[in-house]
Amino acid sequence: MRDELIAHEATVLLVDDEPTNIQALAHLLRGDYHIQVATGGAKALEIATGDTPPDLILLDIVMPEPDGYEVCRQLKADPRTQDIPVIFVTGRNTTEDEERGLDLGAVDYITKPFTPTITRTRVRNHIDLKLKTDALERLSLRDGLTGLPNRRALDQRLTEEWHRAQRDGTPLSLVMMDIDHFKAYNDDYGHGAGDGCLRRVARAIAAVPTRKADRVARYGGEEFIALLPGTDAPGARAVAERFRATTAELGLSHARSLTSATVTLSVGVATRAPASDRAADPGSLRDAADAALYAAKEGGRNRVVEADPI
Ligand SMILES: [Mg+2]
Structure with a gap:
């Protein structure tokens, strides 16, 4: 099952206003996923609503407007993007920050400086879940006998x-x-x-x-x-x-x-x-x-x- 899911070539969108942070995450993940990058919130929203939306978004919080919270709010309010899981990646590590992020619909929260193995594992878990959910959604819309939509x-x-x-x-x-x-x-x-x-x-x-x-x-x-x-x-x-x-x-x-x-x-x-x-x-x-x-x-x-x- 796992190999099958990787073969699907999942896409991860990295959003951070600091190019060095994007580089570090891209270096960590590019062996396993197709990587998209955005150095601002507006660009991130444009990619997410475009023709090739990502399967997961790693989203920086502190950015010039719109910041990560606002980007997450807009993603979750749009039917086209609301099912894309969002993980906040941030230097803010107070309980209030984490609560606010999760309240906005983020699935996880990674604090900077990030630990490579933990980050990789969390990303993989959320990607696996997303791809399985997508597969179930497709199956639930198809007739098993004829292969036609149901x-x-x-x-x-x-x-x-x-x-x-x-x-x-x-x-x-x-x-x-x-x-x-x-x-x-x-x-x-x-x-x-x-x-x-x-x-x-x-x-x-x-x-x-x-x-x-x-x-x-x-x-x-x-x-x-x-x-x-x-x-x-x-x-x-x-x-x-x-x-x-x-x-x-x-x-x-x-x-x-x-x-x-x-x-x-x-x-x-x-x-x-x-x-x-x-x-x-x-x-x-x-x-x-x-x-x-x-x-x-x-x-x-x-x-x-x-x-x-x-
Ligand atoms: Mg930042």
């Missing part, structure tokens, strides 16, 4: 995209899909084959969307969902039809399907404009797609049904 991940994303669409005045589409007569498939071929079928369908439909922001997830059982930001109703209808056709074209035998001799998909699609549909919310978009899916089932399955616009 319901929790999709619901989080739906809320984020809803707010983005509200700000940008763009449409948001949602597609709900359900494999037809899947219970009969499991009864006929067994649950192992049923899992195989779910994986095949998952892989096929995940390859359908072309935009970077599109997401296909397993929503539960034999149900899948796709979130299509910035896609209007005709566009969503076309993608939904490709989900249906792609699944049918897999040609997976389904002898007891009452719809077709192969595995098929029923699809419901809904589009909303969050900026103008003031009464709508993410739940109402999901409900509309769900109702359309139900209508596709009722209408004979292996088909796409569009929800009425609001």
Whole structure:
């Protein structure tokens, strides 16, 4: 596990207004981690909110404004950076100083002059914990069987995209899909084959969307969902039809399907404009797609049904 975590190449950001302190810490840690440096609080915040945020920050307290306390306060107030652990490294060593640092959300406190072995061990412990937490977070958002994002991940994303669409005045589409007569498939071929079928369908439909922001997830059982930001109703209808056709074209035998001799998909699609549909919310978009899916089932399955616009 440990080698695996190191292989991930964790990054440590060193923040100190004294270049000699940065040099000493960099010398101590650069064999084990990728090192970023900042000689001021503003630069530290810029790096932490940038494209390659660190896994851990070693933060000096006494610096020209913003000082270490203020940098820590801002890091912990920003959702983008609040999960990055902060260790204060400082010459201040009173109990009050330490309490204040920990109160602000720092995970640890190292006093200068630092002891190399202790500093290295503390850094390693906090990095290990951060990487394990990150790995668990990733696992908790993924469906184990298909490798697709799971319901929790999709619901989080739906809320984020809803707010983005509200700000940008763009449409948001949602597609709900359900494999037809899947219970009969499991009864006929067994649950192992049923899992195989779910994986095949998952892989096929995940390859359908072309935009970077599109997401296909397993929503539960034999149900899948796709979130299509910035896609209007005709566009969503076309993608939904490709989900249906792609699944049918897999040609997976389904002898007891009452719809077709192969595995098929029923699809419901809904589009909303969050900026103008003031009464709508993410739940109402999901409900509309769900109702359309139900209508596709009722209408004979292996088909796409569009929800009425609001
Ligand atoms: Mg200083």
